[in-house]
Amino acid sequence: GNSVTQMEGPVTLSEEAFLTINCTYTATGYPSLFWYVQYPGEGLQLLLKATKADDKGSNKGFEATYRKETTSFHLEKGSVQVSDSAVYFCALRDQSRSMRFGAGTRLTVKP
Amino acid sequence: SQTIHQWPATLVQPVGSPLSLECTVEGTSNPNLYWYRQAAGRGLQLLFYSVGIGQISSEVPQNLSASRPQDRQFILSSKKLLLSDSGFYLCAWSYITEAFFGQGTRLTVV
Numbered sequence: 368g369n370s371v372t373q374m375e376g377p378v379t380l381s382e383e384a385f386l387t388i389n390c391t392y393t394a395t396g397y398p399s400l401f402w403y404v405q406y407p408g409e410g411l412q413l414l415l416k417a418t419k420a421d422d423k424g425s426n427k428g429f430e431a432t433y434r435k436e437t438t439s440f441h442l443e444k445g446s447v448q449v450s451d452s453a454v455y456f457c458a459l460r461d462q463s464r465s466m467r468f469g470a471g472t473r474l475t476v477k478p
Numbered sequence: 479s480q481t482i483h484q485w486p487a488t489l490v491q492p493v494g495s496p497l498s499l500e501c502t503v504e505g506t507s508n509p510n511l512y513w514y515r516q517a518a519g520r521g522l523q524l525l526f527y528s529v530g531i532g533q534i535s536s537e538v539p540q541n542l543s544a545s546r547p548q549d550r551q552f553i554l555s556s557k558k559l560l561l562s563d564s565g566f567y568l569c570a571w572s573y574i575t576e577a578f579f580g581q582g583t584r585l586t587v588v
Contacts, residue, residue, distance in 0.1 A: 370481075376567060399575050399576075401575075401576055401577075404577045410568070410579045410580065410581045410582055411522075411568065411570075411579040412579075413577075413578075416575060416576055418575055454523065458553055458577075459571070460575065460576075460577070463535075464527070464529055464572070465512075465524060465527045465535065465537070466512060466524065466527070466570070466572065466577050468514070468521055468522035468524070469521055470521030471521045471522070474562045
């Protein structure tokens with residue numbers, strides 16, 4: 368079945384470091400892809416999305432490009448801040464309209 | 479604008495007791511509705527999703543069931559809770575693409 372695999376955490380970075388969180392997917396057809404973020408003590412919020420191949424989603428300095436050839440949607444940010452500390456989830460929505468999430472990656476940014 | 483309500487926020491229930499968690503969506507029609515569980519330190523597990531009234535897809539056979547008695551109402555139930563049912567339960571809705579989440583219910587089975 369359709370699924371999402373994202374890199375194991377936790378990830379600890381210093382402020383202003385470059386961030387990459389890998390995400391790959393398995394799906395039939397053409398799923399939509401998402402990154403969600405969960406800040407401490409809060410619910411999930413949509414961070415960015417891409418609905419077709421080669422689309423780039425971006426928000427708050429984060430970017431991810433929908434790569435169909437490598438079935439990937441890696442999350443990147445050029446310079447992380449302490450306020451970016453959170454759990455990040457990669458997700459896909461397939462033709463059945465179910466939404467499946469990866470296991471989540473906890474990011475801690477130290478000053 | 480659309481809003482999603484999920485209650486209660488926290489719940490402590492004894493083993494063997496029943497469960498009913500309710501989720502309602504306002505401001506949209508015929509949404510897709512989802513129940514997820516987030517166990518401590520783990521990811522989001524899709525439990526059920528529904529594309530319409532009375533239409534429920536179950537992802538993981540377990541001690542839970544879901545119902546959608548009205549277009550914008552989604553209920554998660556159990557007849558007898560197990561210790562392993564403890565976790566953080568999240569309801570979500572979507573229409574075209576992304577999903578929007580409720581604030582979640584933290585369930586502790588004791």
